[in-house]
Amino acid sequence: MQATESDLALSWLVRQTNLTAEDFEALMLEVSAKKAFGLLIRQDQGDRLGGLDLDLLQTGLKNVTESLEKLLLGGFAPRLPAPSSEAAYNLVLDVEMAVNGFREAAAIPNLRSAQSGAIAVCEAAETLAKRYMAEGVEAIAGWLGARAEQANWQRALAAEAFGAAAAEIPGALSEATLQFEAVHGRLHDEIIPERQDLLEVWQEIDLAWASFKIQMEGQSVAAMSSALSELDVVLASSVPMFGMKDVPNPPTAPWMFAAMYGALGVTLTFCGCAGCYMFHRSRRQKVDDPYADGANYA
Structure with a gap:
């Protein structure tokens, strides 16, 4: 029996280990494209969605569909990991379901349903992005x-x-x-x-x-x-x-100031004591030497 796209994604998921901060950031960036798309077209203006013509709408849907395939299976150029966990994979499927629902509503076109579908795309993408963020924070210290x-x-x-x-x-x-x-x-x-x-x-x-x-x-x-x-x-x-x-x-701790000024105080005290000692020693030498003042009675 030929493996389905879901089977391939889940088999790759088993090998997903040691993702880096860059991997999680790439996943979040890819997911944000779905969120941005949903926000972009969810405005309701008469017979047009978000003020966009149908060509732009179809281009946006095409880009989102290609992006979904990368989120499901991963990519190589640029590198994009497959879903980091089974929970993340299931959330990618939720995004895919929301995009498909919007595509069907926009094709009728049912503007009110399309607007609701765009909101569903936003919410599903936001949930997935938060999942990737939470898993990354748990797995990578300092990120x-x-x-x-x-x-x-x-x-x-x-x-x-x-x-x-x-x-x-x-x-x-x-x-x-x-x-x-x-x-x-x-x-x-x-x-x-x-x-x-x-x-x-x-x-x-x-x-x-x-x-x-x-x-x-x-x-x-x-x-x-x-x-x-x-x-x-x-x-x-x-x-x-x-x-x-x-x-x-690193902040300078109070004890460092105390140590510094304490050492400076000891140094000054030593210098002062040494100065006094030298002064008294000089005076004593003059008292003990009868010729210290230069008098000579020889």
């Missing part, structure tokens, strides 16, 4: 998976802002903008002085986000899409940086 997930989450929020801007829905755009900037601000607050490299990455995101916001105020969807692509590249490259462990400079 800041929660912070890496927050950095990655900005990609989906940026896509949601784009969908709202393209659909010309001010309320949704305002909400997505506030959510993005809240996450962006929290990440800034977590940067310690020793991580200037991370601060520079954060500033690059800040500039790309500012450029994207300017384009969202215009009327050109193409310009918005281009700015979003540039922002997404910066955001994706930042995820590993935010996942790195912070190593702050």
